[in-house]
């Protein structure tokens with residue numbers, strides 16, 4: 007049973023959105039697509055700010071809109087949190103007052119997230135007496151997220167919450183978003199056009215193009231589907247979940263295990279048995295037909311070629327299966343032909359770089 011059902015058929019003069027989605031009722035779902043593909047329109051339709059005929063929206067068992075049955079919950083009655091690109095805080099109120107204002111909007115009987123919990127999660131206790139004009143962009147955004155959470159929403163809608171921040175501030179705020187994901191049981195719909203953010207945060211991914219869903223599913227599956235643009239170009243990468251097995255203090259390494267074998271990482275402050283989310287870029291993976299024993303590369307994984315697809319001129323993207331885990335390798339067409347790679351070829355993936363996402 008899916009927990010969020012969203013069907014919208016929206017006709018603007020120059021744009022049509024036609025989506026029918028069944029999404030998981032927990033975790034982070036990213037709406038990803040180029041500018042103008044309809045991501046914000048989809049999010050706005052969920053808020054009920056505009057009423058579009060023929061729509062249906064159900065969130066974890068509650069029907070918020072069903073035009074066939076003439077059900078339409080106005081925005082102020084929808085228990086949702088909305089975080090915009092730029093935090094829209096009341097400038098004349100302190101952070102504390104901003105938080106309280108949001109919370110007063112909803113009946114006390116529905117409060118599930120305490121104000122203290124929201125403040126602690128976003129680490130804004132030291133900012134409570136300040137006014138928003140004395141905050142950095144990242145701090146403002148953390149306050150906006152805490153304000154949304156303090157209303158105990160049944161769903162959190164985030165429209166490119168990091169887009170207005172520089173890369174340093176993005177890095178600062180990312181751990182807080184990850185914490186929301188780990189500690190709260192509120193589904194998040196997250197609009198983004200950054201594949202980095204999607205790889206780090208999203209469990210589930212919806213790809214939109216010209217108002218239509220071109221694919222949706224687990225992020226790790228979609229990121230490695232060669233029929234999708236997402237799995238091409240410089241940022242193409244695979245997501246791997248690996249479990250911490252041992253630490254090697256002498257060499258400053260942490261050994262992890264995943265379905266395809268072992269991966270050695272720079273030493274991590276992680277406990278044995280902890281799961282790490284790892285990103286392996288296609289451009290950091292080279293292939294060989296025999297295991298290289300005289301190489302400086304530590305991580306070499308046996309894999310089977312599943313598919314091949316042209317990438318940039320002279321480059322080929324190779325889909326790999328490492329005993330159930332999908333990987334990508336981007337190699338030159340020349341090497342691909344010299345190695346006679348085809349679906350079914352047995353290869354060794356040499357992994358030069360690994361990014362630990364969390």
Ligand SMILES: Nc1ncnc2c1ncn2[C@@H]1O[C@H](COP(=O)(O)OP(=O)(O)OP(=O)(O)O)[C@@H](O)[C@H]1O
Nearest residue numbers: 018019021039040041042043044045046047048199
């Ligand atoms: N109220 C409206 N009336 C008419 N057209 C609209 C309206 N709102 C949005 N559109 C159009 O719908 C299309 C999709 O817009 P939308 O903002 O949903 O895209 P997006 O994927 O969120 O883009 P971006 O990444 O640039 O924010 C655009 O062509 C936009 O001009």
